[in-house]
Amino acid sequence: MAVAGALKGEESERELARTRAVTRRCGAIVAVRGVSCAFRSGEIHAVCGENGAGKSTLLKLVAGMLTPDAGEVLVGGRTLEPHTPREAIRRGVAMVLQHFALVPVFTALENIVLGAEPAGRLGVLDLAAARARAETIASDLGVKLPLDARVETLGIGDRQRIEIARALFRDARLVILDEPTAVLTKAEASALYVTLRRLANGGKGIVVVTHKMDEVRVHADVVSVMRRGELVFTRSLDRSADIDAQVDDVTAAIIGSAARGLHSSRPIESRSAVGGSTEMESSVADAVLLMKDVHLGRGLADASLTVRAGEIVGVAGIEGNGQKELVALLAGDVAPSRGTLVVGRTAVIREDRQVEGLVLDASLRDNVMLGELDRFTRWGVLDMTSLEREARARIEHSGALRSVTDEGASAVAPDLDRTARTLSGGNQQKIVVARTLARDAKLVVAAQPTRGVDLAASVDIHAELTGAARRGAGVLVISADLDELRKLASRIIVLARGRIVAELPKTATDDELGRLMLGLSGKSEAETDGSGGATQT
Amino acid sequence: MSAFEVIVSGTMLAQTVRMTIPYACASLGGVVSERSGVVNIALEGILLSSALAAVAVQGATGSASAGVLAGVGSGALVGLVHAALVVRGRIDAIVSGLAINLVAAGGTRFALRALYGSSSNSPSVRGVRYGDDWGLVLRTLLDPFLLLTLAAAGLLAWSLARTRFGLRLRACGEDPSAAQAVGVDVALTRTLAVTIGGAICGLGGTALAFELHQFQAGMTGGRGFIALAAVIVAGWRPWPALGACLAFATLDALQIVLQNQTRVPSQIFAVLPFVATLVALAVVSRRTTGNARAPEGLGKHPV
Numbered sequence: 001m002a003v004a005g006a007l008k009g010e011e012s013e014r015e016l017a018r019t020r021a022v023t024r025r026c027g028a029i030v031a032v033r034g035v036s037c038a039f040r041s042g043e044i045h046a047v048c049g050e051n052g053a054g055k056s057t058l059l060k061l062v063a064g065m066l067t068p069d070a071g072e073v074l075v076g077g078r079t080l081e082p083h084t085p086r087e088a089i090r091r092g093v094a095m096v097l098q099h100f101a102l103v104p105v106f107t108a109l110e111n112i113v114l115g116a117e118p119a120g121r122l123g124v125l126d127l128a129a130a131r132a133r134a135e136t137i138a139s140d141l142g143v144k145l146p147l148d149a150r151v152e153t154l155g156i157g158d159r160q161r162i163e164i165a166r167a168l169f170r171d172a173r174l175v176i177l178d179e180p181t182a183v184l185t186k187a188e189a190s191a192l193y194v195t196l197r198r199l200a201n202g203g204k205g206i207v208v209v210t211h212k213m214d215e216v217r218v219h220a221d222v223v224s225v226m227r228r229g230e231l232v233f234t235r236s237l238d239r240s241a242d243i244d245a246q247v248d249d250v251t252a253a254i255i256g257s258a259a260r261g262l263h264s265s266r267p268i269e270s271r272s273a274v275g276g277s278t279e280m281e282s283s284v285a286d287a288v289l290l291m292k293d294v295h296l297g298r299g300l301a302d303a304s305l306t307v308r309a310g311e312i313v314g315v316a317g318i319e320g321n322g323q324k325e326l327v328a329l330l331a332g333d334v335a336p337s338r339g340t341l342v343v344g345r346t347a348v349i350r351e352d353r354q355v356e357g358l359v360l361d362a363s364l365r366d367n368v369m370l371g372e373l374d375r376f377t378r379w380g381v382l383d384m385t386s387l388e389r390e391a392r393a394r395i396e397h398s399g400a401l402r403s404v405t406d407e408g409a410s411a412v413a414p415d416l417d418r419t420a421r422t423l424s425g426g427n428q429q430k431i432v433v434a435r436t437l438a439r440d441a442k443l444v445v446a447a448q449p450t451r452g453v454d455l456a457a458s459v460d461i462h463a464e465l466t467g468a469a470r471r472g473a474g475v476l477v478i479s480a481d482l483d484e485l486r487k488l489a490s491r492i493i494v495l496a497r498g499r500i501v502a503e504l505p506k507t508a509t510d511d512e513l514g515r516l517m518l519g520l521s522g523k524s525e526a527e528t529d530g531s532g533g534a535t536q537t
Numbered sequence: 538m539s540a541f542e543v544i545v546s547g548t549m550l551a552q553t554v555r556m557t558i559p560y561a562c563a564s565l566g567g568v569v570s571e572r573s574g575v576v577n578i579a580l581e582g583i584l585l586s587s588a589l590a591a592v593a594v595q596g597a598t599g600s601a602s603a604g605v606l607a608g609v610g611s612g613a614l615v616g617l618v619h620a621a622l623v624v625r626g627r628i629d630a631i632v633s634g635l636a637i638n639l640v641a642a643g644g645t646r647f648a649l650r651a652l653y654g655s656s657s658n659s660p661s662v663r664g665v666r667y668g669d670d671w672g673l674v675l676r677t678l679l680d681p682f683l684l685l686t687l688a689a690a691g692l693l694a695w696s697l698a699r700t701r702f703g704l705r706l707r708a709c710g711e712d713p714s715a716a717q718a719v720g721v722d723v724a725l726t727r728t729l730a731v732t733i734g735g736a737i738c739g740l741g742g743t744a745l746a747f748e749l750h751q752f753q754a755g756m757t758g759g760r761g762f763i764a765l766a767a768v769i770v771a772g773w774r775p776w777p778a779l780g781a782c783l784a785f786a787t788l789d790a791l792q793i794v795l796q797n798q799t800r801v802p803s804q805i806f807a808v809l810p811f812v813a814t815l816v817a818l819a820v821v822s823r824r825t826t827g828n829a830r831a832p833e834g835l836g837k838h839p840v
Binding site: 065084085086089090095097100101102103104105106110113114115116117119122123124125166 | 696708711
């Protein structure tokens with residue numbers, strides 16, 4: 001008993017913050033439902049889940065940025081009251097947002113002190129004291145901070161370090177980071193985790209929201225998984241045991257039911273095998289895209305490519321090697337400067353859905369019907385009834401609202417008036433895909449269709465693209481994700497320095513593709529320059 | 538006296554300086570308000586209502602200081618109303634500003650009739666008179682309104698750059714969401730900024746009324762808007778705003794002289810300051826870099 005009591009005492013001493021059955025709605029959706037979760041000092045706590053699972057909302061509740069509708073948030077053993085960031089910070093909880101909360105025209109030092117400024121009489125800033133303190137923090141973190149540089153001139157890595165320094169400047173004991181590595185390079189990400197580990201060892205509590213399982217595997221001490229607003233899983237990771245099995249459990253928890261599971265690659269592949277290869281070969285007759293020696297400024301040279309109805313062709317390549325030009329060309333944004341381009345009716349899924357794909361503040365109905373109002377217009381008047389019917393059908397089919405509505409929501413009519421902004425990235429992309437594919441185009445161009453999209457949504461989007469091919473469209477998928485290309489495409493072309501340097505079957509290995517992407521020869525001495533359009537099937 | 542002699546005379550200098558003050562105060566008020574992120578087109582209405590308040594209180598109490606306090610206080614009050622509507626009520630700042638200007642225009646006329654039974658002007662008040670025998674220039678340079686205006690500009694520039702309040706105020710103006718995320722009370726900071734701005738602007742209204750020793754309906758004649766233009770020309774910085782107002786007042790004083798001294802139709806000179814404002818705005822609106830730019834978060838609410 002005594003031992004248990006002592007343990008319990010120690011536990012609660014280590015506990016920095018806890019939620020007790022918190023619920024928070026965002027509009028009609030319950031973003032967080034009855035979640036109880038504790039965050040302790042000395043550990044890195046990873047919070048995982050799909051897009052829109054409620055991770056960010058939960059942590060914003062802890063950081064006082066959102067107020068719970070029910071339940072309570074305890075920080076330092078007491079209810080957080082008033083529920084403001086200021087109070088949370090005062091009690092030692094600071095959150096580094098995904099989109100940094102730094103004032104661009106302020107210097108790093110000004111940003112670090114903002115809101116917790118050391119000041120003398122009359123509120124005169126004591127920047128010397130602030131600087132000394134910031135330098136101590138930087139050396140504790142083991143980093144260099146460009147204190148006098150304006151933040152707008154700094155890179156992402158520096159900005160993130162400034163955010164962390166800012167949290168420590170106000171003596172945060174629990175530092176929450178929302179997808180900190182989403183915007184970092186691999187090297188920067190490892191450096192970040194070195195820093196975070198240092199902080200955890202120094203007694204701070206660290207919470208990291210992440211999608212990336214390899215980060216969880218290597219760095220996390222504790223993992224919590226959110227799904228559809230609920231906390232479905234929390235456990236400590238034990239690296240002395242089989243870590244892979246533990247991470248698999250985490251992945252399973254993230255995805256939920258096995259039906260939509262991790263093993264998704266199988267159903268899709270089999271589908272493309274059935275609907276694909278055999279039938280495809282026979283329906284090869286008509287090409288939907290014919291490019292012959294096409295040039296576009298400096299971006300694309302000697303590009304020759306044929307896409308036939310019913311097939312999916314993958315485009316691999318390191319970003320900036322002509323993909324953007326290829327998309328612009330096929331979308332009709334620009335005309336080729338030289339060469340022949342014959343293309344059927346084309347629909348394009350653009351790379352940046354928030355800028356080029358959606359009107360974020362318009363309703364889902366408007367977004368999913370964007371650009372097609374002519375079809376629903378009679379004598380200049382919109383036929384709202386059929387428009388509504390079509391929009392509803394598309395959205396229901398897209399499944400964009402499936403993962404966010406309550407259980408058994410299929411009975412409930414989807415809320416078409418929600419703005420696109422309120423959807424998670426994956427669901428926004430589903431809307432874009434639904435709209436694009438609804439056009440029955442001969443050629444579908446999909447640029448990075450699942451970038452920043454969670455696993456389940458990727459599965460849905462892949463199924464849609466495969467379905468479009470089965471219905472007879474030619475599909476060109478441009479992606480940085482080689483697994484995605486292999487999963488979808490029957491053949492893969494490689495772009496390097498604006499040239500199509502190779503065409504490979506879907507069985508191509510990472511190594512083969514990688515070498516070609518880097519402009520090295522795939523095998524022995526296939527020329528990279530001068531032999532564009534050469535194929536080596 | 539030739540036009541040239543008039544222009545370089547001490548009278549002209551004194552005139553120009555005195556004409557600068559209402560513009561300068563309104564424009565400093567605009568700087569504080571807008572640097573905190575709140576668009577303020579209510580400057581015109583604040584000038585007008587504080588002019589009336591100053592005159593009414595001095596007329597009633599006989600005390601010039603009480604008049605000044607009333608002018609400054611009423612300016613602060615109208616500023617507070619603007620802040621409450623925009624910051625707390627989230628009403629569009631242009632709508633709120635326009636409403637305040639309309640209410641001030643109508644309200645002062647109504648008050649004029651109610652208090653003095655006149656539709657055009659108040660009875661005359663003494664204003665601030667002192668040191669009549671000091672000589673014109675010295676008297677102008679030691680004018681309490683001028684000194685107060687300079688003090689306001691200096692204090693404002695200094696506190697924006699050097700104090701905790703200034704840093705937070707600028708943060709609210711540049712990126713209200715970021716400021717809020719680090720625990721700055723954006724609503725409070727902006728409310729204070731707009732109220733302080735209203736007070737400084739109220740000083741300008743008081744100076745305007747005391748200069749003419751009475752309140753006249755519509756006496757501000759668009760000064761609040763010119764002051765706002767000065768804020769933009771000056772890149773939202775206090776001292777340059779003062780400079781822009783001085784330049785404008787110089788043209789204004791000049792056009793009065795030129796109207797009297799030449800045969801050219803007076804309307805041509807009368808539009809001079811406005812044309813200059815237009816040209817200056819057109820020039821600076823092309824400016825996108827450097828320190829002299831609009832606060833990024835101007836008109837934005839924190840999310």
